[in-house]
Amino acid sequence: xxxxxxxxxxxxxxxxxxxxxxxxxxxxxxxxxxxxxxxxxxxxxxxxxxxxxxxxxxxxxxxxxxxxxxxxxxxxxxxxxxxxxxxxxxxxxxxxxxxxxxxxxxxxxxxxxxxxxxxxxxxxxxxxxxxxxxxxxxxxxxxxxxxxxxxxxxxxxxxxxxxxxxxxxxxxxxxxxxxxxxxxxxxxxxxxxxxxxxxxxxxxxxxxxxxxxxxxxxxxxxxxxxxxxxxxxxxxxxxxxxxxxxxxxxxxxxxxxxxxxxxxxxxxxxxxxxxxxxxxxxxxxxx
Amino acid sequence: xxxxxxxxxxxxxxxxxxxxxxxxxxxxxxxxxxxxxxxxxxxxxxxxxxxxxxxxxxxxxxxxxxxxxxxxxxxxxxxxxxxxxxxxxxxxxxxxxxxxxxxxxxxxxxxxxxxxxxxxxxxxxxxxxxxxxxxxxxxxxxxxxxxxxxxxxxxxxxxxxxxxxxxxxxxxxxxxxxxxxxxxxxxxxxxxxxxxxxxxxxxxxxxxxxxxxxxxxxxxxxxxxxxxxxxxxxxxxxxxxxxxxxxxxxxxxxxxxxxxxxxxxxxxxxx
Numbered sequence: 104x105x106x107x108x109x110x111x112x113x114x115x116x117x118x119x120x121x122x123x124x125x126x127x128x129x130x131x132x133x134x135x136x137x138x139x140x141x142x143x144x145x146x147x148x149x150x151x152x153x154x155x156x157x158x159x160x161x162x163x164x165x166x167x168x169x170x171x172x173x174x175x176x177x178x179x180x181x182x183x184x185x186x187x188x189x190x191x192x193x194x195x196x197x198x199x200x201x202x203x204x205x206x207x208x209x210x211x212x213x214x215x216x217x218x219x220x221x222x223x224x225x226x227x228x229x230x231x232x233x234x235x236x237x238x239x240x241x242x243x244x245x246x247x248x249x250x251x252x253x254x255x256x257x258x259x260x261x262x263x264x265x266x267x268x269x270x271x272x273x274x275x276x277x278x279x280x281x282x283x284x285x286x287x288x289x290x291x292x293x294x295x296x297x298x299x300x301x302x303x304x305x306x307x308x309x310x311x312x313x314x315x316x317x318x319x320x321x322x323x324x325x326x327x328x329x330x331x332x333x334x335x336x337x338x339x340x341x342x343x344x345x346x347x348x349x350x351x352x353x354x355x356x357x358x359x360x361x362x363x364x365x366x367x368x369x370x371x372x373x374x375x376x377x378x379x380x381x382x383x384x385x386x387x388x389x390x
Numbered sequence: 391x392x393x394x395x396x397x398x399x400x401x402x403x404x405x406x407x408x409x410x411x412x413x414x415x416x417x418x419x420x421x422x423x424x425x426x427x428x429x430x431x432x433x434x435x436x437x438x439x440x441x442x443x444x445x446x447x448x449x450x451x452x453x454x455x456x457x458x459x460x461x462x463x464x465x466x467x468x469x470x471x472x473x474x475x476x477x478x479x480x481x482x483x484x485x486x487x488x489x490x491x492x493x494x495x496x497x498x499x500x501x502x503x504x505x506x507x508x509x510x511x512x513x514x515x516x517x518x519x520x521x522x523x524x525x526x527x528x529x530x531x532x533x534x535x536x537x538x539x540x541x542x543x544x545x546x547x548x549x550x551x552x553x554x555x556x557x558x559x560x561x562x563x564x565x566x567x568x569x570x571x572x573x574x575x576x577x578x579x580x581x582x583x584x585x586x587x588x589x590x591x592x593x594x595x596x597x598x599x600x601x602x603x604x605x606x607x608x609x610x611x612x613x614x615x616x617x618x619x620x621x622x623x624x625x626x627x628x629x630x631x632x633x634x635x636x637x638x639x640x641x642x643x644x645x646x647x648x649x650x651x652x653x654x655x656x657x658x659x660x661x
Contacts (some may be wrong), residue, residue: 209650360515
């Protein structure tokens with residue numbers, strides 16, 4: 104805006120209006136996280152002796168590392184399932200009339216706004232020993248004894264994928280909507296088939312939305328405490344429950360703080376990898 | 391598109407994409423429908439399909455005072471957290487929306503960061519800080535914690551609404567002699583109101599549904615609905631929870647329908 108410095112710009116507001124929220128975040132978001140970090144640097148539960156003991160404990164303990172590994176893997180699996188199922192929804196959205204478009208959006212949106220406990224509960228009903236899948240397979244005579252679906256990795260992945268699907272689909276719908284439809288036609292009229300056009304034109308151009316969707320899905324899937332604990336059951340332990348057990352049941356706050364910091368750093372690392380990829384793809388997608 | 395040859399190759403592509411999309415849409419919507427059907431069962435188990443239909447579990451819900459108590463707490467905390475989020479979030483959005491300054495961009499990242507950081511870690515951190523300064527767990531600590539994780543929705547939706555506002559409208563208003571406050575009240579606010587309402591709605595729903603922050607910042611006296619439900623489900627598979635889920639699903643559908651009318655929620659979340 105090239106307005107003369109004397110005349111105040113009437114189209115923007117002063118930064119002072121952001122001060123109350125900035126102060127609120129400083130007190131109740133930044134300060135708690137700093138305090139968490141500070142506590143994680145202590146070797147004893149009382150927080151008197153400085154040291155990296157908690158981190159050393161976590162990083163040399165095969166059990167803890169296993170929990171971290173399985174949590175990061177779970178996020179990758181859920182993200183992959185959401186991408187494979189979510190992309191066709193976004194594709195279909197661009198091909199149908201406005202009425203159907205609204206219906207698709209509302210179907211995608213509803214789970215996002217429905218209580219997570221309710222959605223997870225639904226999967227217990229579906230995957231349980233007397234659940235729909237087992238009842239159907241048994242009545243068709245395909246199986247004799249009920250399959251174990253609940254409390255398995257498969258169950259957790261499919262339930263989490265359904266719970267997080269909107270986070271993947273909404274950015275993809277936005278990204279596909281920005282692609283010039285003529286490019287699709289041009290590619291086809293130049294002789295590329297539909298599959299080739301999809302993988303060589305549509306998919307690369309949708310990368311910004313795809314990466315945004317993957318970031319949100321991944322971050323949400325690995326922290327989804329309720330779904331992980333109800334569908335995974337007692338045998339499967341992921342970072343959020345591990346953190347909760349150490350903090351609440353065992354009252355081992357410094358170790359819980361160290362788990363939190365390691366978990367935070369892991370999420371930040373994944374998010375920044377995605378963000379970097381997103382920045383690299385933007386030149387590509389904006390072309 | 392009309393000129394494209396309907397080759398086998400093109401048909402196979404469209405068939406595969408459409409089939410996966412329909413399967414995905416069914417997977418998304420099916421669980422809610424299943425719970426809704428099971429909640430009307432006349433039996434004692436979560437068997438599907440139910441042996442018969444009745445309203446007995448909804449009647450049972452009427453006497454479930456623990457759930458009533460938790461629902462009331464959740465509602466009060468969600469209303470306060472939403473109010474606080476709107477007050478702080480709209481002001482902040484006005485400040486950072488049109489600014490290209492580095493400070494505005496940094497503040498924007500800060501205000502959005504609760505969306506990607508593990509909320510459970512924040513819940514634990516908040517509990518540690520509150521206990522350090524001697525603030526006991528109470529509805530107040532819950533409102534503060536919920537506001538941190540809900541305010542990003544208000545900021546994001548308000549910033550998006552402000553970005554679509556024509557700057558010339560504000561300039562014309564100023565040229566015609568209106569004060570900044572008057573312009574804000576009569577021009578800016580009415581135009582961004584749907585965006586604020588959409589943000590407030592999502593903030594309210596996510597506070598009402600919050601588990602990771604509530605887990606650490608509540609106690610028996612401030613029981614919250616999602617946590618009550620979770621603990622009930624950990625113990626036994628209670629059909630009353632199915633009835634409660636039915637109520638929550640119907641309430642969500644009704645609220646989304648109202649919001650779609652008032653704010654065009656679906657367009658807002660995809661542009």
